[in-house]
Each structure stands twice: as C-alpha cells, then as structure tokens.
Amino acid sequence: MTTPVWLASYPKPGNTWLRVLLANLMQAGPIDLNTLQTADWTAGGRAPFDDLLLIASTLLTPDEADALRPSVYAALAESAGAGPTTAFVKVHDAYLPTPMGEAMLARGARAAILIVRDPRDVTASMAHHSRVTLDQAIAILNDPAGGICLDDNGVSLQFRQRLLDWSGHAASWLNQRDLPVHLVRYEDLLADTVAVFTEALAFVGETVDRARVEQAVERSSFAALQARERAAGFRERAWPGDPSAAPFFRKGLAGEWRTTLTRDQLLCIERAHGPMMRRLGYVLAHADSVA
Amino acid sequence: MFSYNISSLVVDCEIELPGRLAATSNRPAEITIRSAIVPEALDAPIAVAPTWEMTRDQFLLRVPGVARFLVVGDDTILFDAAATATPADLAIFLAGSVFGVLLHLRGYVVLHASAVRVGACAILFCGASGAGKSTIAAALANRGYPVVTDDICAVTIDPVPIVHPDGRQLKLWREAIDALAMSDKAREAVRPSIRKYYVEPPAADRTPMPIGAIYALREPRPPAVIGIQQLPPAVAAAKLHENAYRPRLVDRLGQAGLYFAAATRIASDAGVYHLTRRRDFASMEQVLRSLERHWDAIGLGGRPA
Numbered sequence: 001m002t003t004p005v006w007l008a009s010y011p012k013p014g015n016t017w018l019r020v021l022l023a024n025l026m027q028a029g030p031i032d033l034n035t036l037q038t039a040d041w042t043a044g045g046r047a048p049f050d051d052l053l054l055i056a057s058t059l060l061t062p063d064e065a066d067a068l069r070p071s072v073y074a075a076l077a078e079s080a081g082a083g084p085t086t087a088f089v090k091v092h093d094a095y096l097p098t099p100m101g102e103a104m105l106a107r108g109a110r111a112a113i114l115i116v117r118d119p120r121d122v123t124a125s126m127a128h129h130s131r132v133t134l135d136q137a138i139a140i141l142n143d144p145a146g147g148i149c150l151d152d153n154g155v156s157l158q159f160r161q162r163l164l165d166w167s168g169h170a171a172s173w174l175n176q177r178d179l180p181v182h183l184v185r186y187e188d189l190l191a192d193t194v195a196v197f198t199e200a201l202a203f204v205g206e207t208v209d210r211a212r213v214e215q216a217v218e219r220s221s222f223a224a225l226q227a228r229e230r231a232a233g234f235r236e237r238a239w240p241g242d243p244s245a246a247p248f249f250r251k252g253l254a255g256e257w258r259t260t261l262t263r264d265q266l267l268c269i270e271r272a273h274g275p276m277m278r279r280l281g282y283v284l285a286h287a288d289s290v291a
Numbered sequence: 292m293f294s295y296n297i298s299s300l301v302v303d304c305e306i307e308l309p310g311r312l313a314a315t316s317n318r319p320a321e322i323t324i325r326s327a328i329v330p331e332a333l334d335a336p337i338a339v340a341p342t343w344e345m346t347r348d349q350f351l352l353r354v355p356g357v358a359r360f361l362v363v364g365d366d367t368i369l370f371d372a373a374a375t376a377t378p379a380d381l382a383i384f385l386a387g388s389v390f391g392v393l394l395h396l397r398g399y400v401v402l403h404a405s406a407v408r409v410g411a412c413a414i415l416f417c418g419a420s421g422a423g424k425s426t427i428a429a430a431l432a433n434r435g436y437p438v439v440t441d442d443i444c445a446v447t448i449d450p451v452p453i454v455h456p457d458g459r460q461l462k463l464w465r466e467a468i469d470a471l472a473m474s475d476k477a478r479e480a481v482r483p484s485i486r487k488y489y490v491e492p493p494a495a496d497r498t499p500m501p502i503g504a505i506y507a508l509r510e511p512r513p514p515a516v517i518g519i520q521q522l523p524p525a526v527a528a529a530k531l532h533e534n535a536y537r538p539r540l541v542d543r544l545g546q547a548g549l550y551f552a553a554a555t556r557i558a559s560d561a562g563v564y565h566l567t568r569r570r571d572f573a574s575m576e577q578v579l580r581s582l583e584r585h586w587d588a589i590g591l592g593g594r595p596a
Contacts, residue, residue, distance in 0.1 A: 034513050047419050051539050053342040054388050055354055058420040061484045064356060071341035152486050154466035155421040233513025241511035241569040 004039060004080050004087040005204050006105060006112040006179070010169040011092060011148070012125040013117035014186040016236060016248070020225065021197055022088050024216035025208060031219070033228050034235045039087035041076055043069075043105065044148065044158040048076060062152075062160035063099045069159070070098060073108025086204055088113075092148060093161045095172040106178040113200055114173045117186035118282050119166045119273050120257030120266060128246040129238050138265060141166040142272040167276035174279075185280065187254040193217045222252040258285075294320065297386070298394060298445035299455040299499055308382045309479055310460045310489035315497065322366055322393065324385060329359040329371035338543050345543070350392055357381065360389045365397045383481045386459065387443065391536045394445050395544060399455075400553045401536040404444035404505070406454055407436040408496045409586055410593025412503025413454040415444055416566070417534035422508045423570055426467045429490065430575050431582075433471060435595030438492035439500070443536055452502045452557045461490040470572035494595070502557055503591050506566035506582075507534060519585050520565045527563035528554035562589065 009015040019038045023031045026038070041048045046057045049065070049072045057065045080087045091105060098104045105112075117125075119141055127137040140146055148161040163169050173181055182203040189196045194210070194217050201208055218224075226249045228234070239245035257266070266285050270277065274290040284290055295302045295311050303320035333351050336344040343352045350362040357380045361369040368389055372381055394401045404417040405428035414436075416424045425441055432438045440457040447453050460478065465486040468477050478489040507530050511517045522530055531554040535541045541550060557563060564585075568578045586592065 046421065050420060051537055052340055054340070054352055054392060054537050054540060055342060055384075056387055056420055058487070059383055059387065059482060059485065067355065068342070075341060151466075154464045155487075157419060157421040235512035235514075237512075241517055241574075 002081060002083055002086045003077050003110040004089045004108065006043070006091045006109045007038070007088050007115065008091050008093075008095070008112045008173050008181075009115040010122065010163060010166055012122050012129060013115045014189060014252075015090060015115050017220065017222075017225070017252070018113070018115055018184070018189070018197075018200075019088065019090065020220045021193075021216055024219045025201075025212060026085060032232075033225070034232060036236070039080070039089040041089060043073065043089060043091035043093060043108070044161050046157055046159060048072060049159075052076070057159065058155050065159055066098045066104060067100045067102075070102055070104050070107050073105065077108050086206065092163060094164045094169045095176045096162055096164075103176065103178050109179065111204060112173060112179050112181045113184055113203070114170070114181050115184045115186060115189075116170055116280055118254065118257065119269050119277065120261060120282075120285075121186075121254065122166065123265070123269065124256055124260050125250065128250055129248070131239070131246075134261065134265060138268050141269065144168060165272065167273045170276055170280065183280075190252070190254050193220075222249060225249040296458045296497065297322075297390060298399070298440075298443075298457055304385070306378055306381060308386055309379060310382065310462065310481065311386065312458045312460075312495075312497070322368065324368040324370070327361075327369040327371065329361045329369050331359070350396065352389060352392065354384050354388070357384055360384065362389065362393050362396060365393065368393060377483055379479065380482050391443050392540065394443070395536065395540055395546070398546075398549070400446040400448065400452075400531075400550060402444040402446060402505075402531070403442070403534050403536045405441045405461075406439040406444055407431045408439050408500060409436060409503055410591050411500060412561075412591060413439045413500050414503050414582075414586075414591075415454070415505040416508055417444075417505060417530075418508035424508065425461055425463055426471070426572075426575075427508070427578070429461050429463055429467065429471055429473065429492070430579060432461070432492045432494060433473070434579065435494060437494040437496035437595075439496055446502070446553065448553050448556055450556070452553060452560060453499050454502055455499050456495075456497045458497060461492050462487055463490045464488075467572075470575075502561045503586075504561050504589065505531070505557060505563045507563070509565055509567050510570055511567050515565070515567045517567050517569070519581060520567065522558070522563045522565065524555060524558045527558040530554075530563060531557065 022038045049057045052072050052075055123137045127134050142165050144165045146163045149156040149158050194213055198213055229247055229249050234248045237248040270284050270286055270290045292303045293307050296316055300321045301316050301318045302322040304324040333344050333346050336346055338345045352360045356373050357376045359371045404415040405424040406413045406415045407428050416427050418424050441459050441461050445455040462481050473490055476491040481487045528551050532550045
C-alpha cells in the first residue's frame, strides 16, 4: 500500500522545487517541467471532486464543498493506494476542520511533509508571483483570514483554500495529531539538499541509494530549472500567456530579505510572527522590538 | 405539472424549474420529475461512491442540504428535498447533475460544454467547471449568435453527430455579468447562497442541429500557446472522453466505446480543436475575432445579421 503523502505548505516556500526533486527521483531521465506531476490530483483542484461525486462543486458554497472534500480525498487515497509508488499531493490549505467538525485532510493521506520558509523571504517571492507590493504581501502573510480563491463573485478552477496567516498555517499542521508530519525548512533544503531530501524520503518510508538522490538533486538545481523555464516556459507560472510575468524560478535564495525589506517591514513581519519564527529556528533581526 | 423541452425530451416536472424555457411540443411527456420519499441507500448496489450509488435500474444521488434524487429506469426522477432546500436549490441540481445522469443512462453522449449556433451548426466549447464555457457562449450571444446549450450538451450520433438544445438560460457569475454588461438580462440567482445567476440569452435556438466544431478551452500554460489548434483523431478521442459530463460515470456505465466512436465521427465530420487563450475578460474581444476568422477558414460562415 502506498497511500498518498501531503506536500503541505503556505504559498511560495519551495513546494514546487520539492516536487521537482521527487519527480526527478521517480523518473529515469530528466523531467519535463511542463508535465511535472507527483500525483494525478492536488487538494485544491475541483475536477476530481466533480467527477467522483457527480456534483458540480461550483454550485456549492465553499462550506458545503469543504464538508464533502474529505470523502473525495478518502476515495482518491484508496484508489492511489493500489499504485506502485507514493503519490505526493500538493496542498496549500491550513489543517482545519470542515463545518461538520471533521478534519478535512485526515483521510486523504498517511502522512504530511510540511515545507516552511522564512516569512521575510516568502514576502518578496509572493510580491513577484502575485504582482503585489512588498507591503501588500506582508498584509497577506499577516491576515488571519487569508486564503486562496476567496472571491465569490467569480469562479476558479480551484476551491477556496483557507490559509490563515503565515504562523497560523504552520501551527495548524504542526499542532494536529491525526497525521505524522515531517518539517522541511527551505533554507535547510537549500544548504544541504541531499541530506534534507534523504531525510524526508526516509520519513515516508522510501530508502533510495545516495547516487540516485544526488542525480535527482543535480537535475533539480536552481540553475537547471531557470534554464528550462527560459527555454520552454513553465506551466505553473502565474498570469499564463502574459510575457511580462516574472519567471517562476526567480532567485531561490535564502536571506534575500536582508537587502529587500526595510526596517519597518521587518518589524511588521517579526511582530506578527515572532513566536512561530523562533519555534522554526528563524533568528529575528529585531528581537529587541518584538514581544 | 410544468412542462419543459430539455435535450429534445419532453419533461413533466412537479415544480417550476427557473432558468428553463417552457415546452413547445405537444408530445406526451417522456420524463417525469416528482417529489417522493427516497431512501438513504439502495439495496445491492453495483457501484457506490460517497454521494451516489447505482443498481441495475436505479441511480441515487445525495446532495447534502439539498435533496436525495432517485433516477428510476430511464424515464422517472424522484426527489426528496431537505428541510433547508429552496425550490431554486432543487431546480439547479435537477437540471444539472441529475438530468446529466439521466442522459448518460439513456445512452446520449453527454459533454460538459456550452454551445452557440453558427450558420446551421452548433459550435461547442468544453472544459471543466470554471474554464469559461458559459462566458464565451454569452459573449458570442451578445454578438448575435443564438445560444444552443449551457454547461451540459446532449449529443446523439445517428449517424451524424446532432446537438440537442437544453432549453435553458445561461448561468453566469456576477463577475462575468458585469464584464459582459448583461445586468439587464440577469434573473434570479441559481441558488440563494451563491453569486451565479440565470441570464436570458439575447438569442437562442431550440432546434436540434449538427455539430460544426468542438473547442476544448485551455489557458496558454507552456507548452500550450495562444491560438486554435486542431487535434488529431486519437487526441480528439481522449479529449472528448475527458470532457464527458462525468468521465468516471462513462467508464462505470461501460460507455467508453460510445465516446470513442462519437469522437472519431466528430473529428472527421466537424473537427475538434484546442482554443488556447487567456482566461481574462480583457482578452475576450480578441478571442471572439479569432473564432470568427476560424469559422470563415473552415467554411462555417453565417455571421449573425
């Protein structure tokens, strides 16, 4: 049985990079970024819901859809369980109960890998990806009612996904007791990709020989991904069809915030997220000013 | 009883279905929809999913907070409304999911598509919920092309592929109504709890007609590039199955062969294409112009007056 594993994250933490690593590990040759797939569904997508339940999810309120989403994930997990390899399923939702009180994501997977990134770096990444200012990105990270696809005037191919604020998202996954969760910090993955990736694989019960991991890491280097995106584009980039959109694989650095954020912006983030940043091992720049 | 003409079938329904046009036929009803006590589950089901189950002659669909619906044979739909359900709630699921299941059971090729008439033919736009099918159909209706069907498109192959109009109004989100300046044509919400509304199409056609072309909507995500691309027959077959109203149901009902045969016929008679375009409203005018150029190129012509 290879019941799926959630790849959980607040947006812009390196979730895609981890999926590229996994895909490069599972596949013999180098992967095509534009067919990148570590599972044939994501938690946010509506299509499997509509197809499995025979109900158009767009005719449901977000709460009504949330109440049914666990049954879809359970059914998908059951059918994936017969597969030869683990499906790694991307999910951005915070770990929350449905309106019926059931944990929405408990039945869809046997474990979760939570990927986090310093919120000061998430800020710049989000600003580029979503075409907002740094201050607007900080407001999103600090919004306890934050989420994806919240506008109810139109429709998206994705469900409403409640994120909470950056700290609340991490806390929701780290504090739940339904699923074993393995924490990956983007900064650690960047510093020693082979070791951190191997640990994550061991957590889900995959033992892979070092040479194969090293090869996957090499094929997934940031420079390689940037070159691929320049040559062939990347289907997951925001604003498809708009040539002025920023590249998806932009810098991939750790600590970029030291040169991009003002003191006020740093204070704004650290005051909102100081406790969770400390819990995750991120050193505050203005510890004196943060309670 | 209210009487409707849906996908060339005369339907008698105990409740009024908003968003539907009344029947124009004097034929006796082929389908009856009425209220009844519907069980929570079926005995000895041959297929079970979280919200539905099926026996050899019955199909049960549970929509929590709305109703339990039971399709009996291929001519009767029973509904058992939840206490909180409004008539609009019942109507949208009856006309959508439940009627879609019934059409599947009756052996129609049921596509997730909206369609308008160009010349003498139906032009279909397929895609998942949220892909923009209804919005493109509405934008074309604004240019004078009559709406043929919205969201669910029933097709028969005998031997020419024929589209059977659904007799429905368009259903559009608030955002699309505003962007297309159709507020004067917007009617009631499809459900009181969501911001999607019935919209009177500026023009509609209720007669069955052959298929002129099928466009599968997609965004220009690499490697896809903006434009209209014809699909080779094998890809067209996979695309049609993918855009069945509910692909898993097609497989459960053992109808995959029917869709393959239909796709082969449609690919040769009409043509199946990708319409790759940006999904934003600002690009709509350009998309409509490229469609009209394409219809000229493939000989469909028939600009509305």
